Amino acid sequence: MLQEIVPELHPMRYKDLPLLGIPIEQTFETINLIITKKPPSAFLWNTLEFLEPKGLTYIRDHYQVPVFSVGPLQKIIPTRSTSFNKEDTSCISWLDKQAPRSVVYVSLGSVANVDEKVSTEMAWGLANSNQPFLWVVRPGSVQGFEWFEFLPEGLVSQLKMRGLIVKWAPQKEVLAHSAVSELCVEDWC
Structure with missing residues (x-):
């Protein structure tokens, strides 16, 4: 089961998902909440076209909607730490x-x-x-x-x-x- 591709998240396999210590069943429920039943009208992706051409092509082909690579956003959007790890300054x-x-x-x-x-x-x-x-x-x-x-x-x-x-x-x-x-x-x- 863990080697199978996650529906709508190709090429990710279930084993590639960050489970963060929660039961696999709960992870599947979360995935089902994320995957929408209605296709999106477009995607904005924080990436560069040449970094992920295969994935972006797959999304374009699968959903038949525009996909805009708008990265790297970290250069223009202020960020704050989302880690629970203590930074070593x-x-x-x-x-x-x-x-x-x-x-x-x-x-x-x-x-x-x-x-x-x-x-x-x-x-x-x-x-x-x-x-x-x-x-x-x-x-x-x-x-x-x-x-x-x-x-x-x-x-x-x-x-x-x-x-x-x-x-x-x-x-x-x-x-x-x-x-x-x-x-x-x-x-x-």
Whole structure:
């Protein structure tokens, strides 16, 4: 059942939904409340066309309505933290000591969870990048582990020489900081 595609939410599978510790039956009820019986007249999507072309095409084909990619909205809409995690503001003073546009910022956000293998590969990539980095590893985001204790000790010491690992960061301030490298895509920067 968990491997099946969620109706009207293709390509998401039931196992991809953030269950947040609630019973699967309650999740199904919530999905049924979200999925409307009447098709929408249009969609506004906080994304860029080239980031999710397959998903946007699917929505257009399925609903036969206009789909407008209007992202990234975080550049123009003030945000406030919706996380229950305490922000580690010490990362800002660490960023202050870094060269402009030199730091790679890595965060999977407040919902995504990954397995140990993926996280370890990310750690090796950061260690081998020869770039300073700020890596947010949310407690519990690596399946089966509380924080980053799954990493080999030698890798942890290598990571700490080059970057900073925190449990949660003030993302808006981090992204606005002059030390953080900016990914520029066409005219969105």
